[in-house]
Amino acid sequence: AVYIGAKYFSLRSKTQNFTIEELIEAVDYSHKFGKKVYLATNIFFHDSHFEKFKIFLNNIKDIPIDGLIITDIGAIVYVRENYPYFSIHLSTQANTTNSESCKFYEKIGVKRIILARELSLEEIKIIRKNVNLELETFIHGAMCISYSGRCLLSNYFTNKSLYRKNEKIGEMKKVETRDANLGDCSQSCRWEYYLVEKTRKNQFLEIGEDDNGTFILSSKDLNLSSHIPQLISAGINSFKIEGRMKSIYYISNVTRVYRKIIDCFYNNQTIDNEFLDELNKVSHREYCTGFYFDENKALLPTKTNEYTRESLFLGYILDVVNDTTYLAKSANQILKNYKIEVIDPERNYILENYELYYDDKIVDEIKPNEFFYLKTNTKLKPFCILRTDNNL
Incomplete structure (x- = not known):
């Protein structure tokens, strides 16, 4: 599943977010791949927001969104009374930390609770034992x-x-x-x-x-990649990665790592530690395990406000033009002598013998945020990620 925000009512107002038309397209696209879309409408509502929210709900009432993420109790009750077919997920902003609160929200129609990040794994186990509704927790990202x-x-x-x-x-x-x-x-x-x-x-x-x-x-960033089997065994229904204002590189790479970890668990396979190291190659702060375990129950502060970046995100493939030519978009400067590494969902590999084209000419440099053509005999797929060593 993916979670996204519309132009209003989500807690990421500085990003572009989705218009109604884009929301329709995004839901349709995701459903074609068998994926779900959850829409964040999780601000703390004031009366000045509510009339606009009612209009917004009327505008999206026919979009088959798989769930609304909501914090405000009044908003939950209004949605439940007027649009009972919408599945409601309680936002982590509601800071739900006990079983009785979960039971209350279940009574007013909440299907899933995104639990407070301040809970330990043992506390989550107790909640799981006492309630029937779905539980979701954050496993990776900024805190x-x-x-x-x-x-x-x-x-x-x-x-x-x-x-x-x-x-x-x-x-x-x-x-x-x-x-x-x-x-x-x-x-x-x-x-x-x-x-x-x-x-x-x-x-x-x-x-x-x-x-x-x-x-x-x-605070440090959350990283529970080494503890997923424990979280699954605790009865958590859904894992959440914080990433709504991160790059396509960050989201795709972090997601594929956790997808692989979960698949390995259910297939009784061992995850390769080298693959886990991919989480160090995306932009991040120092990692911790948050409040999940007693030995690290406090959020330790970072030693700097800088991000760690072992790899440089160069761009990604947009489309296949022919057997050797690909339309791409750059995220950072790309030079012809870069050792480019390609990332797709299954593997990483080095791109051999490529040429950069801009305005139908071979060039030595592609500037950031440009559309360009990449020519190579290596077979690439749309949305393959391109990166290089950040120490160049």
Whole structure:
């Protein structure tokens, strides 16, 4: 399954998201491959949002969406009363942490609960024992330092009432407050902070843990690739990868790794550790196992706000023109001397003897975000990923 957002009501307002027409196309496309589509409508609704939400629901009522991800209880009740055929999934933003809460949501028509990230695996087992509805948990991706994502740091630091006289409105300070609970988080937890003593307001004291300073609010990324058998045995019905504003490279590579892990478990096969290393080749922060296990129950802060990138995402194949020519789109600069590695769902391999074409001419360089032609005798498929070593 994939989870996506429309133009409004999801917690990723800064990405393009889907129009109604694109949503229809996306659902139809996914269903052709036997995949499900879950639509995130999980903001914290104010009365000013509700009339628009009602209009939106009326506009999507005939789209065969497989589930609506919702946080707000009022929104859940309204959908259940007016569109009972929509399957409702409770968002992790509702921070559900116990069996009784799960039973309540089941009574009002929720089919699946995306549990709070603050639960341990043992607590999840208890919930599974006590409830019948489906349970979903996050297994990989960025983590919020605030409780189930309920953060007000962004609201505070971008609030125009905090502007000093003559202060220039910059990247993080807009005219409008950036509300994290409406999908417009400014990622304040990833900023670098200093200590200031009240009577010495112009003296900024570094909080130093090491040479990089400290990022006390910046949590590590979640990675449970080594623990999937335990999670399956705990009775979790669905695993979730955080990735709604990540690249096609990140999403495709992380997804194929976890797909392989799950398939190996059910086929009694051993996963190759070299394959697991693919998770280190996508852009990520330091990894941890979150709250799942007692030995690592706290979200340890990162040592830097920088991402780790072992590989450079070059682009991907869009279409097959003929036996030796492929239409592609670049994500970063591509030079003719790069050692290009191709990734498809089944394997990785090096692309031998290729040529880059732009405007019907052989070129030495392709710039970022350009459509170009790749000529090679190697057989490629649409949506194959192209990457190279990031140390070039």
